[in-house]
Amino acid sequence: MPARRRATARPRAALIFGDLWEFDPAPETADPRLKPRYELFIGGSFVRPRSGRYFDSINPANERRLAEIALAGPADVDAAYQAAARAFRPWAATPGRERGKYLFRIARLLQDRAREFAVAETMDGGKPIRESRDFDVPMAAAHFFYHAGWADKLDYVVPGRSVAPLGVVGQVIPWNFPLLMLAWKIAPALAMGNCVVLKPAETTSITALKLAEILQDAGLPPGVVNFVTGAGETGALVMGHPAASKVAFTGSTEVGKAIMRQLAGTDRKMTMELGGKAANIVFDDAPIDQAVEGIVNGIFFNQGHVCCAGSRLLVHEPVADRVISRLRNRIRVLRVGDPLDKNTDLGAINSGAQLAKIRRLVASGVREGASLFQPPCRLPARGFYYPPTLFTGVTQSHRIAREEIFGPVLSILTFRTVDEAIEKANNTPYGLSAGVWTDKGSRILRMSTELKAGVVWANTFNRFDPSSPFGGYKESGFGREGGRQGLLDYVRLAGGGEP
Amino acid sequence: MTPRSPRAAHARLLDEIGAVDLVGVEERVAKFATRSIKKASKVWGLRMAVSMTDLTTLEGKDTPGKIESLCRKALRPHDDPSVPHVAAVCVYPSMVRHARRWVAGSGVRVASVATAFPSGQTHYRTRLAEARGAVADGADEVDMVINRGAFLSGDFARVQDEIAGVVEACGRAALKVILEVSELETYDSIRAASFLAMEVLRPGDFIKTSTGKTALNATLGSNQVMIEAIRDFYLDRGVAIGMKPAGGIRTAKQALQYLIAVKETLGDAWLTPRRYRFGATSLLNDLLRQLERERTGAYQAPYYFSEAAESY
Numbered sequence: 181m182p183a184r185r186r187a188t189a190r191p192r193a194a195l196i197f198g199d200l201w202e203f204d205p206a207p208e209t210a211d212p213r214l215k216p217r218y219e220l221f222i223g224g225s226f227v228r229p230r231s232g233r234y235f236d237s238i239n240p241a242n243e244r245r246l247a248e249i250a251l252a253g254p255a256d257v258d259a260a261y262q263a264a265a266r267a268f269r270p271w272a273a274t275p276g277r278e279r280g281k282y283l284f285r286i287a288r289l290l291q292d293r294a295r296e297f298a299v300a301e302t303m304d305g306g307k308p309i310r311e312s313r314d315f316d317v318p319m320a321a322a323h324f325f326y327h328a329g330w331a332d333k334l335d336y337v338v339p340g341r342s343v344a345p346l347g348v349v350g351q352v353i354p355w356n357f358p359l360l361m362l363a364w365k366i367a368p369a370l371a372m373g374n375c376v377v378l379k380p381a382e383t384t385s386i387t388a389l390k391l392a393e394i395l396q397d398a399g400l401p402p403g404v405v406n407f408v409t410g411a412g413e414t415g416a417l418v419m420g421h422p423a424a425s426k427v428a429f430t431g432s433t434e435v436g437k438a439i440m441r442q443l444a445g446t447d448r449k450m451t452m453e454l455g456g457k458a459a460n461i462v463f464d465d466a467p468i469d470q471a472v473e474g475i476v477n478g479i480f481f482n483q484g485h486v487c488c489a490g491s492r493l494l495v496h497e498p499v500a501d502r503v504i505s506r507l508r509n510r511i512r513v514l515r516v517g518d519p520l521d522k523n524t525d526l527g528a529i530n531s532g533a534q535l536a537k538i539r540r541l542v543a544s545g546v547r548e549g550a551s552l553f554q555p556p557c558r559l560p561a562r563g564f565y566y567p568p569t570l571f572t573g574v575t576q577s578h579r580i581a582r583e584e585i586f587g588p589v590l591s592i593l594t595f596r597t598v599d600e601a602i603e604k605a606n607n608t609p610y611g612l613s614a615g616v617w618t619d620k621g622s623r624i625l626r627m628s629t630e631l632k633a634g635v636v637w638a639n640t641f642n643r644f645d646p647s648s649p650f651g652g653y654k655e656s657g658f659g660r661e662g663g664r665q666g667l668l669d670y671v672r673l674a675g676g677g678e679p
Numbered sequence: 680m681t682p683r684s685p686r687a688a689h690a691r692l693l694d695e696i697g698a699v700d701l702v703g704v705e706e707r708v709a710k711f712a713t714r715s716i717k718k719a720s721k722v723w724g725l726r727m728a729v730s731m732t733d734l735t736t737l738e739g740k741d742t743p744g745k746i747e748s749l750c751r752k753a754l755r756p757h758d759d760p761s762v763p764h765v766a767a768v769c770v771y772p773s774m775v776r777h778a779r780r781w782v783a784g785s786g787v788r789v790a791s792v793a794t795a796f797p798s799g800q801t802h803y804r805t806r807l808a809e810a811r812g813a814v815a816d817g818a819d820e821v822d823m824v825i826n827r828g829a830f831l832s833g834d835f836a837r838v839q840d841e842i843a844g845v846v847e848a849c850g851r852a853a854l855k856v857i858l859e860v861s862e863l864e865t866y867d868s869i870r871a872a873s874f875l876a877m878e879v880l881r882p883g884d885f886i887k888t889s890t891g892k893t894a895l896n897a898t899l900g901s902n903q904v905m906i907e908a909i910r911d912f913y914l915d916r917g918v919a920i921g922m923k924p925a926g927g928i929r930t931a932k933q934a935l936q937y938l939i940a941v942k943e944t945l946g947d948a949w950l951t952p953r954r955y956r957f958g959a960t961s962l963l964n965d966l967l968r969q970l971e972r973e974r975t976g977a978y979q980a981p982y983y984f985s986e987a988a989e990s991y
Contacts, residue, residue: 192917193913193914193916193917193919194914195910195913195914195945195946195948196946196947196948197942197943197946197947198946198947199947200942200947200950201720201723201724201727201938201942201947201950202720203714203715203716203717203720204716204717204718204719204720204721205717206715206716206717310713314713465698466698467697467698467699467700467703468697469699469703469704469707469907470699470700470702470703470704470706470707471703473703473706473707474703477706505914513942513943522713522714522715523714523715619698639700639702639703640702640703640706
């Protein structure tokens with residue numbers, strides 16, 4: 181029966197997101213089949229490090245040790261490069277359609293073991309199982325499939341010219357998407373006939389070493405792919421090794437710069453995919469609820485550990501209040517906690533060091549006068565967790581608007597005109613990605629030309645596809661991964677001339 | 680509100696309430712489907728869904744006998760006495776007085792479709808008279824259809840005036856306004872029609888997706904657009920309107936996904952039969968089947984559930 185309408189005592193209507201219907205734990209239970217100790221993968225087999233040293237890989241969700249990982253020293257990296265160099269000639273001479281078969285096989289084997297890999301990825305890196313299951317693993321398989329399809333079509337990569345592999349490629353990948361970044365790196369390299377020495381990030385080596393098992397099962401010739409594990413020093417050895425024809429790095433701008441300094445003056449080809457401070461721009465005619473969803477995907481996907489995260493929200497002044505209030509309501513229902521729980525939206529921060537960095541930058545935001553909003557949420561007692569965080573009242577001069585936080589922290593700025601939006605969006609040393617939310621098609625086209633960012637998403641955010649090239653402008657790096665453009669970074673054009 | 684042209688009226692309304700992006704809506708609702716509801720939370724959700732069901736029969740061949748079966752099922756969905764009764768039985772106007780006999784005083788309400796359901800294509804005075812007749816026969820709730828012809832030709836004022844007229848005809852009965860989303864087609868239109876209706880509704884009235892008589896009925900997407908409209912209307916005006924997805928919700932799993940959408944969009948205050956309903960028939964036995972599964976650990980044959988239509 182409809183109640184009589186009467187003036188309510190409550191000054192403003194508010195929504196209640198309480199505990200009326202609590203969800204029971206729904207943990208993913210597939211066995212990740214972890215080994216207690218992982219060796220280096222060199223020349224097609226697992227070998228003990230000549231350094232004799234190991235380090236622990238911990239689960240950031242509970243700080244428990246998952247496995248011991250071999251620490252590769254100079255002799256190990258050297259051995260990996262030698263194995264790759266030995267494998268290169270026969271591999272490059274293998275017909276493309278045969279190389280493609282290996283890649284197809286790797287993709288299918290990864291699909292077969294998808295749940296196991298998803299659980300391992302979540303335990304090692306802290307990301308929610310929903311994401312590793314629905315994004316990381318399927319997307320990694322998709323990259324192998326996509327590049328498998330290219331392997332026998334090399335004559336069509338650059339019409340009218342033929343392409344040749346570069347040789348041995350040194351690759352270093354970050355901890356935010358361990359398996360996916362590995363696929364981005366090795367799939368195009370192998371399809372084009374190169375051999376690989378790759379170093380995963382020290383906090384997230386496990387899925388790479390599990391993938392090594394798949395490479396063995398796929399019968400990939402020994403030495404075509406080698407994994408050396410360790411921290412920054414090992415990375416520097418991989419990047420600096422004289423046998424590398426090319427190096428590809430994904431990680432922080434700071435380390436990227438160090439690598440470029442190290443390699444300046446050599447003829448080494450390079451691909452750098454570095455940091456970002458992407459602007460996600462919402463105009464007053466945007467579909468607000470979907471923009472809010474895009475903002476959430478943009479900054480809270482993978483706890484904000486995404487180089488192309490939409491970490492700066494630029495919102496048109498007329499709709500700023502509406503967008504912010506809806507965004508607050510939206511993040512009140514994000515579930516933070518055990519990454520293995522199928523209902524978790526925000527998992528664990530990858531490491532204690534990263535958590536400390538996030539805290540430091542958030543403290544600077546508060547100190548510099550921005551206002552902070554965090555929804556009430558119970559964080560687990562052990563493990564590294566950080567609640568979803570919004571900062572309003574942020575200006576271009578705030579540190580939190582300039583520095584990459586790499587965490588679930590969104591800085592919200594406002595703008596008045598299209599020109600101002602473009603100016604603010606481009607007012608950063610980075611240029612990896614940007615988002616535009618508007619109902620007006622012509623505005624999207626204009627923004628996509630004027631925003632200095634490698635990827636501009638229109639009415640969506642954090643969308644990826646193997647056929648779509650990804651890479652940066654300015655200090656976000658150079659070179660592209662994915663698509664035909666990504667292939668060009670792993671070949672030389674026969675008959676001289678750069679692609 | 681007499682528009683100069685239908686286009687102008689449409690543009691003005693959209694401008695006021697904001698646009699909806701189809702791709703974004705589909706992406707949002709896909710997340711509800713990834714939620715995993717287990718154990719006690721599942722039982723809670725299933726029971727809540729039972730108590731929110733408007734158990735429906737809308738057939739040309741309905742008889743007082745059929746209505747009695749429906750009402751008995753509504754009162755006592757399962758042998759297990761801890762299962763709640765449903766929210767309402769939903770019938771044609773001519774069946775209201777028969778339904779009344781069985782459920783009066785039980786807490787199960789009698790809802791009647793009216794206003795030339797499902798097409799609405801008859802004279803306005805006839806539609807009003809039908810609504811009045813249903814209420815006079817004892818309907819606690821009236822499910823009306825909007826004038827989709829008027830909406831699609833841009834005559835929003837007429838759509839809204841007609842709803843206002845039926846509100847008045849309802850008296851103390853609650854009103855549910857059926858938008859028939861599959862005929863409106865776009866999410867923009869669904870949002871617009873939701874606002875047109877809500878502006879003349881009373882707290883405790885509902886908006887409802889569909890008649891169940893067209894090819895496409897309630898979807899998580901249309902449900903989402905409508906509950907977001909309800910949320911915005913509530914936050915703006917402080918008036919809480921209820922929601923009823925109807926048609927096409929046949930499994931317990933689907934029902935739980937709808938409830939998750941409610942929990943995460945409107946919050947706890949809408950997790951009640953006073954503000955959220957399912958228009959359904961076969962859903963009820965699937966909810967019971969899942970409840971029995973949780974209780975006993977095994978799925979029971981259909982013949983253990985009364986009124987089960989499945990053969991075995």
